[in-house]
Amino acid sequence: MERNESQNWQEIERETQQEFNEGLNKTVGQIACKGISSGAICFTGISLVYGVIALAINYGDRQNNITLLTLIAAGVCSGIYQQIWFNYQPLITKLSYLQRYLGFNVCLFPTLVAMALVGGWVPNLAQAWMSFTALYLVILLVTTLIFNAIFKKEEQKYKAAFEKYQASRRA
Numbered sequence: 001m002e003r004n005e006s007q008n009w010q011e012i013e014r015e016t017q018q019e020f021n022e023g024l025n026k027t028v029g030q031i032a033c034k035g036i037s038s039g040a041i042c043f044t045g046i047s048l049v050y051g052v053i054a055l056a057i058n059y060g061d062r063q064n065n066i067t068l069l070t071l072i073a074a075g076v077c078s079g080i081y082q083q084i085w086f087n088y089q090p091l092i093t094k095l096s097y098l099q100r101y102l103g104f105n106v107c108l109f110p111t112l113v114a115m116a117l118v119g120g121w122v123p124n125l126a127q128a129w130m131s132f133t134a135l136y137l138v139i140l141l142v143t144t145l146i147f148n149a150i151f152k153k154e155e156q157k158y159k160a161a162f163e164k165y166q167a168s169r170r171a
Contacts, residue, residue, distance in 0.1 A: 070119030
């Protein structure tokens with residue numbers, strides 16, 4: 001029994017080391033993705049500074065500067081909501097994924113509406129606002145379907161790994 005337990009721990013240690021080594025050996029695609037993300041963050045920071053300065057000194061088209069700042073604010077709020085609803089431990093442990101997903105969207109949609117009003121993203125027409133809402137709901141549906149497919153695959157992987165672990169424990 002002790003030998004079997006020792007073998008299990010050695011196998012777990014090997015798998016953990018392999019996962020760690022894979023993290024060190026990043027592919028060109030992974031490096032490019034990180035570079036694009038870093039570039040996007042830099043661009044956002046530069047745009048934010050430009051927008052604030054341009055509004056402060058009344059440089060350029062005021063509406064374009066307001067639109068830029070509201071887009072940045074919407075992006076920042078979206079990131080904050082994502083961290084709160086999906087990475088904040090007290091919520092993760094107390095709420096189901098569906099509850100957190102709904103909470104995220106209940107926060108995000110009013111924020112986007114407020115930013116759209118302030119930034120003038122949408123003309124003041126009922127049809128335009130219906131289109132804005134419909135587009136949000138379509139994007140919500142598509143992302144929901146994509147995430148459900150991804151989570152289903154992950155669940156199958158975890159289930160297979162757990163069954164493998166249970167089989168090794170029985171042996």
